[in-house]
Amino acid sequence: xxxxxxxxxxxxxxxxxxxxxxxxxxxxxxxxxxxxxxxxxxxxxxxxxxxxxxxxxxxxxxxxxxxxxxxxxxxxxxxxxxxxxxxxxxxxxxxxxxxxxxxxxxxxxxxxxxxxxxxxxxxxxxxxxxxxxxxxxxxxxxxxxxxxxxxxxxxxxxxxxxxxxxxxxxxxxxxxxxxxxxxxxxxxxxxxxxxxxxxxxxxxxxxxxxxxxxxxxxxxxxxxxxxxxxxxxxxxxxxxxxxxxxxxxxxxxxxxxxxxxxxxxxxxxxxxxxxxxxxxxxxxxxxxxxxxxxxxxxxxxxxxxxxxxxxxxxxxxxxxxxxxxxxxxxxxxxxxxxxxxxxxxxxxxxxxxxxxxxxxxxxxxxxxxxxxxxxxxxxxxxxxxxxxxxxxxxxxxxxxxxxxxxxxxxxx
Amino acid sequence: xxxxxxxxxxxxxxxxxxxxxxxxxxxxxxxxxxxxxxxxxxxxxxxxxxxxxxxxxxxxxxxxxxxxxxxxxxxxxxxxxxxxxxxxxxxxxxxxxxxxxxxxxxxxxxxxxxxxxxxxxxxxxxxxxxxxxxxxxxxxxxxxxxxxxxxxxxxxxxxxxxxxxxxxxxxxxxxxxxxxxxxxxxxxxxxxxxxxxxxxxxxxxxxxxxxxxxxxxxxxxxxxxxxx
Numbered sequence: 001x002x003x004x005x006x007x008x009x010x011x012x013x014x015x016x017x018x019x020x021x022x023x024x025x026x027x028x029x030x031x032x033x034x035x036x037x038x039x040x041x042x043x044x045x046x047x048x049x050x051x052x053x054x055x056x057x058x059x060x061x062x063x064x065x066x067x068x069x070x071x072x073x074x075x076x077x078x079x080x081x082x083x084x085x086x087x088x089x090x091x092x093x094x095x096x097x098x099x100x101x102x103x104x105x106x107x108x109x110x111x112x113x114x115x116x117x118x119x120x121x122x123x124x125x126x127x128x129x130x131x132x133x134x135x136x137x138x139x140x141x142x143x144x145x146x147x148x149x150x151x152x153x154x155x156x157x158x159x160x161x162x163x164x165x166x167x168x169x170x171x172x173x174x175x176x177x178x179x180x181x182x183x184x185x186x187x188x189x190x191x192x193x194x195x196x197x198x199x200x201x202x203x204x205x206x207x208x209x210x211x212x213x214x215x216x217x218x219x220x221x222x223x224x225x226x227x228x229x230x231x232x233x234x235x236x237x238x239x240x241x242x243x244x245x246x247x248x249x250x251x252x253x254x255x256x257x258x259x260x261x262x263x264x265x266x267x268x269x270x271x272x273x274x275x276x277x278x279x280x281x282x283x284x285x286x287x288x289x290x291x292x293x294x295x296x297x298x299x300x301x302x303x304x305x306x307x308x309x310x311x312x313x314x315x316x317x318x319x320x321x322x323x324x325x326x327x328x329x330x331x332x333x334x335x336x337x338x339x340x341x342x343x344x345x346x347x348x349x350x351x352x353x354x355x356x357x358x359x360x361x362x363x364x365x366x367x368x369x370x371x372x373x374x375x376x377x378x379x380x381x382x383x384x385x386x387x388x389x390x391x392x393x394x395x396x397x398x399x400x401x402x403x404x405x406x407x408x409x410x411x412x
Numbered sequence: 413x414x415x416x417x418x419x420x421x422x423x424x425x426x427x428x429x430x431x432x433x434x435x436x437x438x439x440x441x442x443x444x445x446x447x448x449x450x451x452x453x454x455x456x457x458x459x460x461x462x463x464x465x466x467x468x469x470x471x472x473x474x475x476x477x478x479x480x481x482x483x484x485x486x487x488x489x490x491x492x493x494x495x496x497x498x499x500x501x502x503x504x505x506x507x508x509x510x511x512x513x514x515x516x517x518x519x520x521x522x523x524x525x526x527x528x529x530x531x532x533x534x535x536x537x538x539x540x541x542x543x544x545x546x547x548x549x550x551x552x553x554x555x556x557x558x559x560x561x562x563x564x565x566x567x568x569x570x571x572x573x574x575x576x577x578x579x580x581x582x583x584x585x586x587x588x589x590x591x592x593x594x595x596x597x598x599x600x601x602x603x604x605x606x607x608x609x610x611x612x613x614x615x616x617x618x619x620x621x622x623x624x625x626x627x628x629x630x631x632x633x634x635x636x637x638x639x640x
Contacts, residue, residue: 048441158454160477180474212476216450217437313474391477 024063024228027090032063033227035193039186039289044221051214054181055120055146056081057222058188062144063231065092065115068103073158074210075120075148082120100125104132111141112241114234116192118143122210123150123157126164130171136203137172137275140239142195142232143203145173146188149309149360150210151389159389160209162309165337166365168205172275174282175338177308178208181218183335186290192229194285198236202278207337209360212310283339293341294334296348301330303401304352306345307366308334311358317394318358322401329356329401334366342373354404355380358397362387417570418508419466420479421560422498423488426458426597428557431583432486433464436561438579439571440468448473452499456594461497468570480506484568486560487515488542494521502526510534512635514563516542516556536635538567540622550618554601562619566626567635573623577616584612 024030033042038061049057055078059067067086069079086094092115097103100121110117121129126147136143151157152164168175176191178184184206191204208214286293297319305315312333319329332348334341349355349370357367357380367382374380384400386392402408419436423429430451437449446469453462465479478499485507492498493515500506504513504526513530515521518541522530530537542559550558565571584598585608605611629635 048438159452211450211452216448216476217434218448219441219446310476313476316474391480393477393480394475395481 020230025231026063026092027088030061030063030090030226030228032230035189035229038223038227038229039190042223042227044223046219047222048217048219049181050077050217051148051181051184051208052077052081054185054220055188055214056085057220058185059118060085060090060225061223061228062118062189062192063116063228064090064118065232066107066110066117067091067094068097068106068110068117068119069094070097070100070103070119070121070125072100072122072125074150074214075122075125075146078120078146078148078214100129101132104129104136107143107145108132108136108139108141111136111143112139114232116144116196116232117141118145120146120148122148123152123161123164127152127167130167133168133171133173133203133205138271139242140201140237140275140278141203142192142201144188144192144195145203145205146184147205147207148210148214149207151387153388157389158210160211160310161361161387161389162207162209162311162359163361163363163365163387165207166361166363168207169338169365172202172272172279173338174200174202174204174279174286174336176204176206176286176336177334178206178213179309179312179333181213181216181220184208184213185220185222187335189229190286190289194282194289196232196236197282197285198238200278200282200285201236201238202275202282207309209310212313280339286336286339290335292344293336293339294332294344294348296330296332298328298330299332299348300351301328302351302353303327303329303356303405304332304349304354305329305356305358305397306332306334306349306370307358308337309360311360311366311392314392314394314397315356315358318397318401321394321398327401327405327407337369340369340373345370346374349374349379353379354401356397356401356404357382358392359383359385360387360392361385415471416467416469416473417484417568418479418482419468419484419486419564420482421464421466421486421488422492422503423462423486423557424458424491424497425453425456425460425462427462427488428554428597429462429488430464430594432488432557432561433466435576435579435583436466436564436571437468438582439565439575440466442575442578443571445469445570446471446473448476450476452478459491461492461499463499481508482506483508483511484564485511485513486564487513487517488556488560490515490517490521504530504535507533507535512536512538512567514538514540514560514567516540516560518544536633538563538626538629540626542622545618545622549621550614552601552604554597554604555615555618558615558618559622562622563626565619566623567630569627569630573620576619576623580612580616580619584608584615
């Protein structure tokens with residue numbers, strides 16, 4: 001398992017280009033602050049806000065150079081709120097794209113140019129933009145994208161559904177899944193810091209479940225508004241600006257895409273491996289900054305509930321209900337989907353007899369991910385899962401677990 | 413209060429069902445309770461079904477999404493019942509035993525079978541003339557949601573008027589960015605008053621009136637929702 005890194009002694013600083021203590025270049029009331037101080041030392045204040053407002057509140061503290069907006073439910077409110085931030089002078093650039101595909105291209109341009117860049121999208125927008133995500137990763141652009149998951153299929157649905165996350169898993173981006181508005185706030189800011197590490201330097205998708213997080217008012221603890229992340233330092237990029245003419249290794253004059261010789265194949269193959277290795281290298285940073293890639297409760301129970309996102313929240317309520325009936329259930333919350341916390345999940349589930357995986361999608365991709373890495377994977381109960389925007393009441397999880405254990409009739 | 417008070421609001425687009433849920437949750441938050449509110453709707457259009465949910469409790473709440481087993485159901489518009497404009501059928505499906513149903517109506521909209529089923533489940537039905545109060549006191553039917561949350565607070569006795577007023581101030585007293593549909597309705601209601609303070613005052617008076625009527629009715633009918 002990855003060893004935890006002592007965050008205190010691994011300060012994100014180190015470059016002379018960073019300007020801790022200086023006034024932000026965008027807003028005179030904001031001061032570049034050591035991320036360690038923002039995340040772990042600053043006094044926080046509880047605020048009762050929606051997830052959309054939290055995206056704004058996070059980006060307000062992100063020293064963002066560029067944000068590109070395009071409306072699609074359920075992220076439209078967040079994109080509009082970030083526009084308000086721009087009007088108030090909290091970020092460098094803000095503009096609207098023509099479509100999600102164009103937006104992601106514009107983000108790439110801004111990031112290639114050395115700007116800390118962010119955007120938000122959802123559902124069909126994520127799918128439309130898909131070609132750009134491996135392009136971002138292959139170009140090593142540390143773009144932050146917030147994905148507010150919703151249905152992607154026809155007939156059209158704007159309701160929460162996590163199927164789109166599955167499509168993001170092998171793009172070469174880091175993919176983190178927020179359970180709550182608090183997670184969303186933390187993951188956006190912490191994700192930027194991890195993504196910009198020289199040994200990582202890949203894009204980060206922070207996913208949350210649409211409506212269940214974006215449109216839900218919940219209590220979130222926020223650090224002071226004047227504390228902002230130090231600005232992005234493009235000189236810490238591990239690669240020069242890359243395009244067809246300037247590939248990761250310099251060995252030819254004709255476009256890189258041509259099959260001129262063996263070294264082309266070798267370069268493509270090794271570069272793909274390098275991108276995925278970069279995601280893997282993010283483990284040590286994420287481990288320190290997120291306090292582990294997973295969160296666990298009562299691992300000594302025979303029954304464990306394992307999932308990510310708001311399926312975990314519904315699970316927590318189900319665990320409470322089952323506890324009242326004398327059935328003890330433990331919990332594993334997976335925070336990072338890429339890199340997947342393989343060692344951690346293996347360790348956490350080693351003694352479990354039943355592994356329950358509730359999900360908000362039709363295919364049950366999380367159950368598959370878990371089954372693919374643990375021994376005796378018949379222990380995994382795939383589900384319950386709901387899809388198409390349906391809610392998963394905790395009572396349903398309770399019933400399904402009871403059926404699985406033979407405590408309730410199958411015909412119930 | 414017991415572990416959880418679950419409130420399901422079924423209304424039509426434009427009636428402020430989402431705002432009502434936010435206000436109740438904000439008021440609960442001010443009372444020092446935990447609360448979560450979230451909406452559920454399709455395309456944002458007038459008269460389309462729109463639901464919102466509020467969960468209130470003494471301990472941290474994780475549960476979210478559609479409220480399948482509510483303690484309180486609020487029906488903002490007769491069409492929710494008469495034209496089945498809700499996400500559950502019938503509209504009271506899943507209501508908990510001893511739960512309360514508040515309907516914005518002056519006439520009985522339920523069938524004999526509905527009455528029998530609700531009675532068997534020991535549910536109370538409270539008719540609230542919310543639109544009437546909104547027009548009379550608020551000066552606009554856009555205040556219907558205010559009368560409804562007033563009735564909810566009056567019957568459940570979990571939220572006080574002071575915290576309701578504070579929530580109202582927070583929602584309408586300062587700049588608020590919402591979706592296009594909500595923003596245009598906010599503008600529409602603000603235009604009905606010369607000053608923002610008048611809007612707040614009229615809405616608060618609507619809440620107080622409805623709260624008073626509901627409280628009185630609850631006492632007369634020995635409804636003890638505070639135990640919820």
